[in-house]
Amino acid sequence: MSKPKSNNAKTISVALTLCLVCSVLVSAVAVGLKPAQIENARLDRNKNILVAAGMYNAESDTASDVAERFKDFDVEIIDLNKGDYLDDDALKAAGIPDRNAYDASQATKNQALSEDLGDNDPAGIGRKPKYAKVYVKSDDAGNPEMVVLPIQGYGLWGTIYGFLTLESDMNTIKGISFYEHKETPGLGARIEEPEWRAQWSGIQSYDENGNVATGVTKAGTPKDNWVDGISGATLTGRGVSNMIQFWLGEQGYKPYLDKLRQDSGQTIDNADTQASQATLTAEPNTELAALPPVANGKEA
Numbered sequence: 001m002s003k004p005k006s007n008n009a010k011t012i013s014v015a016l017t018l019c020l021v022c023s024v025l026v027s028a029v030a031v032g033l034k035p036a037q038i039e040n041a042r043l044d045r046n047k048n049i050l051v052a053a054g055m056y057n058a059e060s061d062t063a064s065d066v067a068e069r070f071k072d073f074d075v076e077i078i079d080l081n082k083g084d085y086l087d088d089d090a091l092k093a094a095g096i097p098d099r100n101a102y103d104a105s106q107a108t109k110n111q112a113l114s115e116d117l118g119d120n121d122p123a124g125i126g127r128k129p130k131y132a133k134v135y136v137k138s139d140d141a142g143n144p145e146m147v148v149l150p151i152q153g154y155g156l157w158g159t160i161y162g163f164l165t166l167e168s169d170m171n172t173i174k175g176i177s178f179y180e181h182k183e184t185p186g187l188g189a190r191i192e193e194p195e196w197r198a199q200w201s202g203i204q205s206y207d208e209n210g211n212v213a214t215g216v217t218k219a220g221t222p223k224d225n226w227v228d229g230i231s232g233a234t235l236t237g238r239g240v241s242n243m244i245q246f247w248l249g250e251q252g253y254k255p256y257l258d259k260l261r262q263d264s265g266q267t268i269d270n271a272d273t274q275a276s277q278a279t280l281t282a283e284p285n286t287e288l289a290a291l292p293p294v295a296n297g298k299e300a
Helices: 008-052 061-068 088-094 189-190 194-199 234-248 254-264 277-281
Strands: 074-079 114-116 127-129 131-137 144-154 160-167 174-182
Touching: 008 061, 008 160, 008 174, 144 194, 144 234, 144 254, 160 234, 189 194, 189 234
Parallel strands: none
Antiparallel strands: 074 131, 114 127, 131 144, 144 160, 160 174
8 A cells, every 4th residue: 555645735834834823923922022021121220320320239128229210310312512501492303203212322323413523533432412311319409419420432352331420529530330241251240340331430531621531551551540451351451441432522511511610619629639630641551541442352
């Protein structure tokens, strides 16, 4: 008795049906998990803002603690070139429908919301957003107590994203955090370690002339008001240094910070500023500022 011939059409039909069912299931799961993914991303962002602000305890704080403390901050959108806050009408005119949903990193992909930095791009970000989101914590009198600034720049293997917090004088660094990067584990990735981040606390951003007065040195070559680099991670340190100097400079948040000081009647206090113009002329091998970012390479 001969065996029945295989039905190729039936086999193909069954395979296509299985593929369709699997595709529907995967899509349904992805759609179902989307809200949770968005919420987790928001929670992680807010947590890192609190880390940079010195308001988060990793050992005891819960998601509820993060949500409650984040309420102390006002979310503002600023014009980076002018240093002004955007009100609702200005946001609408700029094409930003929701200040809370605005993502400056995504804005760099929109030519209407960003500008090409060309050769003047020490942080290696390519395009600079015209508008940035900042987080302001005010005191009981309504004066800024601290401001948290999103920062980004190219490290060794990719873009480093973080937050930098300044105290009420808009000069003293309160804290820093990094939440996304591609740096080498055990080397450049140590920028996340609390011990290294703690070095930034108390650093002065500007000298008496209003010039950026800080950065990251090579490991083992200390410099007043600069942060000591990580041994074996020179290129990561250079990237962080370029990033800090870019965002504190005229292309970054300086117009905004200058305006905040002016509005509150403050000036940069020379007596409290540890850095001076003279320190910016240190030996070439001790500082990493103003050097072009490295596309990729090897940790030095």
